Amino acid sequence: MNGDGHKPPSGWRIAVLGGGAWGTALALAMLRADHFVRLYARDPETV
Template sequence: MSAKGASGRKPGSGWRVAVLGGGAWGTALALATLRAGHDVRLYARDSETVVAIARGENPRYLPGIRIEPGIAATSDMAEALDGADCVLAVTPAQSLRAVLAGARSHVPAGVPLVLCAKGIERDT
């Protein structure tokens, strides 16, 4: 059995992966995904983080780690999710509900959503 995303491509053949979260964990997963040969778009709500990643760094969350070219960072949720074959939700648990509510209308039908959140939602 083979898994395919919205584009019909097989895993490992260059999926377009949207990473929702520009913190240390999101940036690290974006780098690992890029190094595995996939097209990566990273959504970060903070425009300063987006600019820093475009410069090849994320000093607030991953100081001293070089961010390789190829990660397209954006603070536009629709842009990050456009054409995605897979979505990684990489936010703290207390932010996950709000981030997914904002993403809901932009995630293409049938696209796998991988929850990579850590922590516990405080209000539930």
């Protein structure tokens, strides 16, 4: 665990390019599977 009480991800480091419906769904699924996810989108408000 780190200082804020959360366990760091133990899976892969994944980058998702695109913040549309598929990109956000994929990012959320990978996050729930305990992977580190970075989501990139054209519109900063999406992220």
